[in-house]
Amino acid sequence: MLQLTNISKSFGGVTALRDVAFALAPGEIHGLIGENGAGKSTLMKIIAGVHHDYDGTLALDGTIRRFASTREARAAGIGMVHQELSSVRSLTVAENVYLGAQPITRFGSIDWRAMQRGAREHLARLGIEVDPRAELGTLSLGLQQLVEVARVLFSGARIIILDEPTSALSPPEVERLFSVLRRLRDANHSLIFISHFLDDVLAICDRVTVFRNARAVATAACADVSKAWLIEHMIGAGHDALEESYTADRQLPPVPATPIVLESNGLTLAGAFRDVSLHVRAGEVLGVYGFMGSGQLELAHSLAGKLAADSGQVAVDGHAVRLRSTTQARRAGIALVPESRRSMLFAEEPVFKNVTIAMLRRIGALLLHPAAERAIAQRQARQLAIRPPNVDLPLRALSGGNQQKVALARWLAHLPRVLLLSEPTRGMDVGAKDDVTKIVRGLREQGIGIVVVSTEPETVLSLADRILVMRKGSVVHEFAAETVSKDRLLAAA
């Protein structure tokens, strides 16, 4: 039904897809797996008409097509359900199903009755039990997603691409989604199911294609393969593995006997994470790993006072602390370097002001002392090898890796008790990653507690002494004082 051959695509100098072939049969659910950046989403964007300057051919029902826009792809019957749903939460279910195509009475007004009747019938055909008059935002996320599937289908899609559809769903919701998907398959629709959750892929898909390093490395019938087989192909085995770092085993050190600096008990934030209990010891780096949307980023922001948790307790050095604002967290000795540099740095201000902003009170209660600030920033610039070493340059004049070092320097100049690092090496080149690793190791020596939160297994494996794995908001596994490797980490998530 859909046939892609010899697809290649690069962005600037970076190859995103290399000679990829992909075929989708009618009445098939086809799984698509691979690590972040392996090429899955680029391929889907080509199918959905987002990218059109690619090499290779795309044939739909035997005709070669090149969609110039997402609108053209939609008109050809290709629909997409994004991880972040694109429905309108303030409209009713029926209005969402009919979005952009409301039935009209002969007086030109919207025919509400026909719309509700049509939506009810359409949803019933799919086996989705929901009141079409309900406001979408009041429904559970799982139902909202099903409504979005119904909408995409109603707009005439025969091929539906589902991007991480199960990441935010509870097990019964996943089951309900699967039953709808099976109905669609039986009605001869074709589905592409992109997911990090290998168990889900094996449970629902007929076939699966594995991506690695911009290539489609394997396609197999799901009945014939195991989870281990999938992981092996995702991260590469044997000869291929030698080319990649961190696929080797890593021995986690024994847990130190130092005092606990940060402890959380039953920390819960609705829609993000639930019942998270963890502790970090002095001089220990705790890694928290999970797929995108598993709640670990929200956990870090909650511990930093940016997102207020609904329930649970946090203690620093054994004293209970309130974390309703970043100011409170800062006072409790907790500091965060968030995943987005832009949200933590001042692009227009000189480097030294970026370094000292969090410790001005210690330099002077009322007045500023720029000379002292510069001296502090210069010492940090030397220690962290920030390039160029001129602390009067505006921050925006620095490269991304050096900006990240400035972000770290802010907390190094005035050590907190607990340092939370969210995606500390995302988007960095190898050299900068190495520098960050060294900085984190150095911090550990100084006896503070460090939490590294990431969706990249390499980051956690290279930095952490102990690793918690989160899945759908809960901590599901802990690796401590044992041998871990990327495949075991992925298998646990």
Next chain:
Amino acid sequence: MSEQAEQVAGVARGGMVAWLRGQMRNIAPFATLLFLLAFFAVASPSFATVGNVWNILTQVSVTGIIAVGLTFVILCAEIDLSVAAIANATGIVVAFFTMQDTSVNIDNLPLPGSVAIVLAFAACFALGAVNAFGMTWIGIPSFIMTLAMLQIGAGICALMVRGQIAYAVPKLVNTLGSGFIGPLPWIVVVAALALLLGHLVLTYTRFGRYVYMVGGNREAAEYSGVNVRAVIAAVMIISAVCSGIAGMLGVAYFGSAQQNEFDTYLLDSIAAVVVGGTSLFGGQGGIGNTIIGLLVLGVLNNGLDHVNVDSFLKILIRGLILLAALIINVYAQRMRTLARSQ
């Protein structure tokens, strides 16, 4: 200090052109001021005289005092539309508590001058605190919150004077608003001191740094442990107190306290800050810019009188100048971005 840093950065990115682009917001208002001065000096013989210099400075003083507080607010990427209303209300409060002439038909409450002044300060502080509370605790956007306060201030004015006019204010207020030391009008001295104090606070104190940082990137300030809500609450109160001082002195300067007498000062003070080049997006600019903006507006208003322009056309010209300044303001932001990407 920061200029030097900018220069270093500019040269590092490839020379004067990039540096000039980055400095556009400071250069353009200054060039406008020089151009206006030269134009009016040539066009009118009565413009470039010592007496007229004092005229211009006196004319911008009330606006200047309001603009000090407003500079803090706009640097934080907020806005305060209630400045003129708070000024008016404070001016009326101070007159309300002063013994008026028997011809004045206001049911007022005469108190000693110092008490009246303290009560007036308390009034503007309280109005600013209500703005701060609405914005930081309830979460009302500043544009809407201060719009409501504009109405509240006008309401307080209306209730207190009930359409009448009061004339007397405490002696101290009268001296500072309309008195002289030698050739110097006191109100110019007060405005200059307010601008100087504002500049010192913004440049040399920890709080001033926080104001710039909150305006430059509010989220980053929050992640740095800066108490963003406290900073925003503080600038709203500073703005209200500056407006209050301007209101008291303004009443003495005008010689009367009545409804709606400050209405034009809202636009004038916002225009002064923005024409001077302080970014509407926050974090860039300062009192230096505001001084240039005040002088541009002051010279323009005064100069147009000297060259005999139709007084109805004057209003339009002021509007066009403000539009031009807004274009430069937004354009300067884009220039910076351009200079950065090169």
